[in-house]
Amino acid sequence: MTVGAPGLRERKKQRTREALIDAALDLFGNKGFEATTVDEIADAVEVSSRTFFRYFASKEDVVISLMAQQWADIYDELDRRPADEPVLTALWRACLIVLRVYEADGMSPNSSKFACLAQLVQDSPSVLARSLELCSQQNDALARRLAQRMGVDPITDPRPGLVAAVGATALQVAIRAWREHEPDKRVSELADRAFELLQGGINYPAATA
The missing domain is CATH 1.10.357.10 (Tetracycline Repressor, domain 2)
Structure with missing residues (x-):
């Protein structure tokens, strides 16, 4: 069976994951790792902290x-x-x-x-x-x-x-x-x-x- 390109849902999930990574690194660089909260990372991407934990523990x-x-x-x-x-x-x-x-x-x-x-x-x-x-x-x-x-x-x-x-x-x-x-x-x-x-x-x- 030939595996096709990722579907819309998978592409959206990948974009969200990458956005969370980018937001986290920006905040870590500006505020420091310890001072940055999960809520702040999630807010920067306009998602909930619950969504964050779907991607990262x-x-x-x-x-x-x-x-x-x-x-x-x-x-x-x-x-x-x-x-x-x-x-x-x-x-x-x-x-x-x-x-x-x-x-x-x-x-x-x-x-x-x-x-x-x-x-x-x-x-x-x-x-x-x-x-x-x-x-x-x-x-x-x-x-x-x-x-x-x-x-x-x-x-x-x-x-x-x-x-x-x-x-x-x-x-x-x-x-x-x-x-x-x-x-x-x-x-x-x-x-x-x-x-x-x-x-x-x-x-x-x-x-x-």
């Missing part, structure tokens, strides 16, 4: 849903990579494709929305806790995908988990470099640099006296 879930979508996009692209491509290269290419698509579509990680997400993780203990929980879950999910590509068991073979962890760290290093030191560069450029360093190996020599 909490304020934290608004932020986490965006992060989860970013991971889902990376997984989709990773699944499209050639089956014989080395796993770090496949992950590297998948991440760059996703970042560049965001940038081309005007959803750049360099946008205010992305900056707001990064700031929320830094400033809000509850968002940070949920973010760390999500990262742990996603690292496990990514390790399983990489293990499948390698034809190994991720429980007994530590390599998929190691690649997943260092790959996620490469992205975090790129984002931090953009936020703190190189805001004039694209996150995709900085991620490309980080993965290239990983590809070359990280057993750097010690300084000589």
Whole structure:
């Protein structure tokens, strides 16, 4: 059976969900996460708080849903990579494709929305806790995908988990470099640099006296 385009009801639900996300991020940026209420987010979209809770279980879930979508996009692209491509290269290419698509579509990680997400993780203990929980879950999910590509068991073979962890760290290093030191560069450029360093190996020599 061929699945058609989303119906009117589904499109309306998606628009409401996106409007709630946009309103929440605007309020978080202007008032701060802790000071913003669910009622204020709902009022900004002219819906009830009950409607908000149909889409999100909490304020934290608004932020986490965006992060989860970013991971889902990376997984989709990773699944499209050639089956014989080395796993770090496949992950590297998948991440760059996703970042560049965001940038081309005007959803750049360099946008205010992305900056707001990064700031929320830094400033809000509850968002940070949920973010760390999500990262742990996603690292496990990514390790399983990489293990499948390698034809190994991720429980007994530590390599998929190691690649997943260092790959996620490469992205975090790129984002931090953009936020703190190189805001004039694209996150995709900085991620490309980080993965290239990983590809070359990280057993750097010690300084000589």
